[in-house]
Amino acid sequence: MVKNKIRVLLIDDEPFSRDELRHLLLTYPDFNVIGEAQSAEEALEKIIHLEPDALFLDIEMGDKNGLELACTIQKLKKVPFIVFATAYPDFAVKAFRVDALDYVLKPFDEEQIFDAIKRIRKAFSAEGEQNGKRPYSNEGLGKLAVQEDETIHYIDPKEIDYIYRDGNVTKVISHGKEFVTRYLLKDIEEKLADHSFFRTHKGFIVNLKQVEEMTPWFHGAYQLKLLNVKEEIPVSRHYVKKLRLRLEI
Template identity: 30%
Template sequence: MKVLIVDDEPPARDRLRELLGRLPDHEPCGEAGNGADALRLAANLQPDIVLLDIQMPGLDGLEIARRLATLPHPPALIFVTAYSEHALDAFDTHAVAYLLKPVRLERLEQALISASRLNRAQLTSLTAEREETGRTHLRARLGQRLELIPLADVYYFQADQKYVVVRHRHGEALIEETLKTLERELGNRVIRTHRNALAMVAQIAGLEKTTDESTRLIFQEIPDRLEVSRRHLPAVRKCLKLL
């Protein structure tokens, strides 16, 4: 995978180049210290991935990211910065990952693997798909990293104090959005099963009764069971009849 490094600080570029040299499946194809050079190199070199700082003179990283998204073959974006407060804005530009400096090799490698999962066709259609069908990914915090989880991989959401746990195809993750916000934004793609839980309708396999006469939702592909409250049971049954 070809990687373009964009950072206005030479030591930061040196560090990223050195880390990439230790990862056999990725190689730097160019470096830029400002936005104009970054856009020119991206258009000419067509990198698969761009490692992008946010705070730079002239065009900042967020604006660069928005312009890169308009290229005929947009690269996957990984933000590398010292400032965590830009994380949500970064993911609004469809960044694949967000790394805080100083970057560690294992975190960079994980982010590059995530970026490599997206082929060029997926990257090209990501913005258009979001405009047409609504959100396609969730922003999840994994330690100090933030990553994108495709909604197509999500089974259900469950509130846990001030966070929401997302159960997805590859495990669990925490997000900082509320169930109410998710329910409003995702609309009929989710169904409320309990005051503390939402299920993705496309992933539901059916209902089952337990020995204590409570009702549980069962899912395709995973053994998890999600409680359905008496209050929400009629709506869930009606939803399943329409599937």
């Protein structure tokens, strides 16, 4: 169970945009979408009543725009962190004048949303420390979010055989099934630092507990055979010595 979840309110007059944001945020188990609003007036009521930690806020909504709402809520005792989510790039300067954490453009890009998430986490943690509360931590959440078609799965690291980069996509292999994740390999390597994983190649990360054999390949490089995995995993010659030290008693 994730403690200190970050409570988010989605504000946009377009249902499709709210649905898309909600879907993207579902991949972050430490975030909880507590409500939605389709107008600035409805949003203000929900902000006062629900006291969210963060807002994903559209700018052009027909009545009162998002910038006006952002100015209004600065008077509240608890001001949520603001990420503007809009189709209009021209408002960026004005947005940051109301202390927005980030500014993401429609159609939403997963990397943009990920960057916004990181900024919210950092601000939420800093606020907790300042108020003497237990700071937010994303450590120990336990599972990696991956996707199969439209379904999001959460995989225990122990169930992962290996992870590799295929063009612009990161793929996770678990029990013979292939999943996709939005993370880059360097992000996954950092997340799995406390687990039994090793970067064998610029394009591969391997669960060391699955390694069965290591055989010479060419020019000092090797290949790994994993338990119950047909594919052999390359080991760059630059990683061989360090890998042997990790594998051997």
